[in-house]
Amino acid sequence: MATLPVPLHAWSEHQVALGLPPPPGTRTPLPVANSTKAFWFTDPNAYPAPDEGSEGPLTSDADICIIGSGVTGVSAAYHLAHAFSQDENLVAELKRPVKAIILEARDFCSGATGRNGGHLTPDKWSDFVRLENERGLDEALRTLAIERHTADELIRIMGQSGKADYVDLTHGGRLILLFSDEELAKVKANYEASKAAGTNMTGVSWLSKDDVWKQYGAPYPAVFIPGNNLWPLKAVGVLYQLAASASSNFFVDLHTHTAVTAITPISLSNASSHGPFPRRHNLTTPRGQIGCSYVLHATNAYVSHLLPHLTGPSGVVPTRGQVMAVRAGVPADELSAAGGIGNEGLEYWFPRPVKNPAEDAPLVIVGGGREVTQPGFEFYETDDSVVNPAVGKALRAFLPAAFPEKYEEDRAPELEWTGVMGYTRTGDPFVGRVVDSSRGDTAELDGQYLSVGYNGHGMPRAFACAEVVAGMIVSDIRKQKWEPPNWFPKSYLTDSPKPVS
DSSP, X not given: OOOXXXXXXXXXXXXXXXXSOOOTTOOOOOOOSSOOOOXXXXXXXXXXXXXXXXSSOOOOEEEEEEEOOSHHHHHHHHHHHHHHTTOHHHHHHHTSOEEEXXXXXXXXXXXXXXXXXXXXXXXXXXXXXXXXXXXXXXXXXXXXXXXXXXXXHHHHHHHHTTOTTTTTOBOOOEEEEOOSHHHHHHHHHHXXXXXXXXXXXXXXXXXXHHHHHHHTSOSXXXXXXXOOXXXXXXXXXXXXXXXXXXXXXXXXXXXXXXXXXXXXXXOTTXXXXXXXXXXXXXXXXXXXXXXXXXXXXXXXXXXXXXXXXXXXXXXXXXXXXXXXXXXXXXXXXXXXXXXXEETTTTEEEEEOOOOOTTOSSOEEEEEOOGGGGTTSTTBTOOOTTSXXXXXXXXXXXXXXHHSTTTSOTTOOOSEEEEEEEEEOTTSOOEEEEOOOTTOSOOGGGTTEEEEEOOTTOXXXXXXXXXXXXXXXXXXXXHTXXXXXXXXXXXGGBTTSOOOOO
């Protein structure tokens, strides 16, 4: 059995490092301009164009300004579009459509969404024992329910829009490799607790070392769960098109290469009246000012650039992740279509679907390796224009070590890139109104919302979190009481008490 190139059982040290104070003067900067190129940007026909709305006149006035064009920001636009599509009373009052704008510092979907591994697999038990002990059974079950909701909805949308093939939606499942007896015991305990709570375990298979070796070519025990993968950037592009075409009652514009550098309040005495949308905020960009009534921060790792109180472990810690695309050493018929994770979820991989018979072997996306940088774990690293050589060395060796007969040790990746994720101490995203308890007067935060901090696990959660925060904005506009959906974890809310893990 080959020695794995990454240390095992690093998660406890990871959480300790995550809780340490940030380096002096650490305010998250804007994204760097010259980021590495992710595989997901290799299709020149993806829509919208990477630089959509980067030139020409700037939309200078909007009802709702969304900062960030990843899965959160675009999903929010999608949910807003559908909420207002049937709101004839509001449109009659306005005598125009509800106006939204999406602002992006770089190319469309160029943050973590356009740089991740493409997994869309709802969790069935991870950390269930701790969550049940700390937060109760109902909340633990909600942390699973939100992921099922996200996956089900995205699969439904891609299918109904005829875009499943376009986004390479696959259902190969997920193989969870268990590299030690300790990891096996922990996963088994969470599985049993989740199963006892009523979680549907259809399709889950526990596999011995011999089973895994025969079926997948790895010398470790494992558990297989149903799961999906897709082309994340294309999926977000589909959501944008659906939002833009949903209804004549809603208009959304997109401006890339338009970083928001500051948000300043507009006093009520100076606010221009737009029916139920008094303009409360001025957004400063290099291209000019934008007046807004509502602001949604969908900036994930970069949120503290505009909201400094979210700097450090009590907020969102920017964390650089590394990914590469490498060819397998065997043809597709000798390699499972299942994606996988291992080492407490710190490593992940999945084979891309083979569409060209001339391909000698599938292209495989593999990411992780941050634990080789202990004690730093790439926390507070925001430069995704470079790769970390130590992480790259570990990733090159990981698949050949885990699957010794399926990958070649000396095969160079075809692409290697980095991206910046947002981590929180609790493992929960922050969803809801912007709250800053350190301020005496928070009137200038009225109308500001956020959904950020997905801990490298945004694909199964961000779409649904965006649905929730869009619902909050709609309820505020309609002056209705907002109620959380039954699948949404209340611990995610910005005004809920935050447990320390």
